[in-house]
Amino acid sequence: MALRKTTAATSESDSETTSSTTEDTEPQTKKYRSTYYSRKSEISTLQQELKTLSERLAELQPQQYLVHRAALQDACTENAVLQQDLHVSDLVLARMQAIWSNETATRMRNPLETYIRLAGDAQQRRATLHALHAPVLDRALRFILERTRDMRLNQSQRQTHTVDATNGDHLLVQFDVTPFPNITNTRHVFDKIQFTVAHQEFQFWEHLNATAVCDSDGMENELASHARFLIATPFGVEIEQNVARFWRFAESSEHLSEPHGIYVIEFIDDDPTYSFQPDRRVRIDISCVILCRPYRYISADGTLEEGVSIVRWTFSRLHRIQCELAPQVKQDLVDMFPRWGEVFRQSIRRYMAKE
Template identity: 25%
Template structure:
């Protein structure tokens, strides 16, 4: 066992190296060494070397050591900082992974419910589609019934047609026709009102139906309703009456054929007979005998309804102007024409939200505006005769019957001196 160094050696070291410097050097190197006080150093020198220990190892830490330890606790190394961040991020990743798993589970559940919901929607759409198709089929059946009825009863009494028989005496003829006026106008008004019920007065509507059985009569039925722009109901009514009273001139000008009027009586504006004879382009002759009843009812004020009603019906037998089936082809026509003017709410636009708001403001400020509507229903029948009439002649007469309504509209427009009165308004 080595012996303790002598006291002289320690003294010599102490003289050459002050303890303060030794302590500072030890601290710089990482050793926890504090400079002992004079009393502790003296006690070490006096005690046994085996038992004595320096005060720097057994004594209380100095104030400098406490400050250094506190600094070590506050100051962390980069490794520690990264380690703590890693722990936090790992915990956050685990938490987010748990949330992701929950979301995946929720999506799977929703997909299952969506699939079940889609199946229910598909089943509902299928039922609705079947219901709609059944409605269409039901409507088609109804239309077929109406067409079949019209086809099978082509020779029966037409709507608003009244059997008219006229004798030789002109006074009796006049009384007979005058007595029919009220009834004819009432029936015509009731029928055309029912036929146009529910239709939008701002929109044009037309329906055409014809039947042409082999060896039978050709029958054409037309209904149309259209708004009138830039003309009053009174003006349109007067133009219609004027055109009707001069039908022979209009037919000759429009169709390029020769049309004459055989009668010249009953020139009253509200009851007039028209016995017309027209030659075709191939020399055949078509005859018609009709009576026109008309009336216009003016509203008390501009806001009240005004209407004009006219009905033309064919004469069944006329002793003064008899039909000549052995020489001519007979055409029977029943026509109802009505023009009305009344106050109607402005229709909402259907193209854009901007126009919708604009029209809403206009309707709010103006409320309602006057609308003029023209309605026409006609049934024209070209009767087969014993004459050897070619198919071309029959086709010409059929086409003239179809286009006669458009010809009347063109003539009315010319009488008024205005263009496009039958056009549908933009607003």
């Protein structure tokens, strides 16, 4: 009987223990399962969002490619149109240059040319030159202002055009712009121009080992003067030039409202005192305008650029050679012809460099 009681007690104790263990385990299992399903739900939600975003990205990528491709095509089309427009402009400019070259070769028009006939009497000669002073300078000033309209005078430029005319003359047209930055005294630069012109002929011919003799009216410092040059070249050819010189400096004028100086050299058509002798000498006629004026520009970085610029335009004619010369000598004269205009440019640079 005692044994049975013990067993029953033991069974009862085990039953209580098992019941107690079961009661302790059930809350932990419920808590674990609740966290698991929560995480699983979050993962499922994120996967669904990822799928949705991936599908959207797949939709956008072709659209982005199409947009980029369309933009690239538009840029290429615009570039092609611009290139075509530039090509058309180049063709128009080439056509204009062809017209100008043909006009120069056939008509030989000199926009500065003024018929000048000097009398034998000294007083009449001076009266003629002084009467021509204003109209010659005004005409030349209007021309050179149009020739340089919209041009940047702070940039050095140089152009040379030569042509053999149908009548046997050899023509030379030269144009150059020579800027001197950081110089503000226009009158000072113009004084250098006058000095350069006065010595240009001698410097040029001396450089070629030629001898130049000048007959002048002694009025070099006057606003209008005359000079005749006779040059003996080392290859036995005599060259003659007969020119009138006009100059003016003004703080302002009808055509230009700023300080400026203008110098004009114009050949003489008829002069009984110095008659042309084409059967013995080579004749060179020169029409030249030199304008000295200040310039002011705002550079790309916003700073002010100031200086003085010299603009020169020259129309020269080497008349058909009528005296007996060897073909090589004639060619030497033609080759030498363009170098005359470079003397002024080089000389004025040299004089200004000494400042």
